[in-house]
Amino acid sequence: MMSKLSSFFVVPGYTFFYYGFTLQKAVYSEYIKFFGLNEKTKFKSITLLIAGKKYKAKIRIARINNKGTIKTRSDTIYPERDVVQIFYDKELETLKALRKLMIYSYASTRNKAKPKLKELLEFHHQKDNSFRVKVISKQETDFDEMFYFLEDKNLFAFYEDQNKSKKKDKLFIDYSDKWLKKSELKNYASRTNVIYILNNKEDDQIYVGKANTLGDRVKENSTRVALETFDQFLFFELHPEYSFLLDEVENFSIRLFATIFSNMVNVKGLNLERMKLVNKQIKR
Numbered sequence: 001m002m003s004k005l006s007s008f009f010v011v012p013g014y015t016f017f018y019y020g021f022t023l024q025k026a027v028y029s030e031y032i033k034f035f036g037l038n039e040k041t042k043f044k045s046i047t048l049l050i051a052g053k054k055y056k057a058k059i060r061i062a063r064i065n066n067k068g069t070i071k072t073r074s075d076t077i078y079p080e081r082d083v084v085q086i087f088y089d090k091e092l093e094t095l096k097a098l099r100k101l102m103i104y105s106y107a108s109t110r111n112k113a114k115p116k117l118k119e120l121l122e123f124h125h126q127k128d129n130s131f132r133v134k135v136i137s138k139q140e141t142d143f144d145e146m147f148y149f150l151e152d153k154n155l156f157a158f159y160e161d162q163n164k165s166k167k168k169d170k171l172f173i174d175y176s177d178k179w180l181k182k183s184e185l186k187n188y189a190s191r192t193n194v195i196y197i198l199n200n201k202e203d204d205q206i207y208v209g210k211a212n213t214l215g216d217r218v219k220e221n222s223t224r225v226a227l228e229t230f231d232q233f234l235f236f237e238l239h240p241e242y243s244f245l246l247d248e249v250e251n252f253s254i255r256l257f258a259t260i261f262s263n264m265v266n267v268k269g270l271n272l273e274r275m276k277l278v279n280k281q282i283k284r
Helices: 025-035 093-102 103-109 144-150 155-164 182-188 240-258
Strands: 006-008 020-022 045-048 053-066 082-088 119-125 132-136 172-175 192-200 205-213 230-240
Touching: 025 053, 025 082, 045 093, 053 093, 093 103, 093 132, 093 144, 103 144, 182 230, 192 240, 205 240, 230 240
Parallel strands: 045 132
Antiparallel strands: 006 119, 020 082, 045 053, 053 082, 119 132, 172 230, 192 205, 192 230
């Protein structure tokens, strides 16, 4: 097995910032061989090193079937073929990192337009399943700080929702549906308008708080009044449109937990040692 794969270059376009991209045809064979991609093993997990931090992605082999009757489809001119792609459409932290890395291209291609100025990235294979994302050409503008702010606050996504024919009316745009280890905090540090819950398993304690940016408010060594340490956490990220409700949602959450558990906020709780939630449905 070769130690390092050939590097390849990407000019970021619309799909790059939402789904992923297709590699250059010249590197298909070595990448397919290196990762053992085939009909049974269609994808492998990889790591992208962006600005010194690790982010999740996958590499896959995909079959493109171009049959159809519309102008852009033709199985004669563009026959069925296999391509190699890197994708990360379900990895929100990866998407955010790439958008902020190439903020000009992201901002200028959101309406699927082609930017007047091109930016260029190099994907350099480090070893095993790890790739370093290197900026080769980057366009700087007077509006970059504003673009960073809009992305940090998820306001680009909010604008897109507002302009779709069917508006998404969700209070939370993302949340953890299982307890996460505190070592995973770095993966969610950029989340904004967050309600978080910390749990100290040894002392049977929970703490509810809010954060404009999760990573600024909660760190692995964070402590709170009467909570010296914690082992795991949950987070719930509000839609930017409802960020003004952050204080109210935090207060409601504290009061809700206080009515169930013993507490330090002078609310009479059920104070039960063991309890089971018996709802049989939950919206995902």
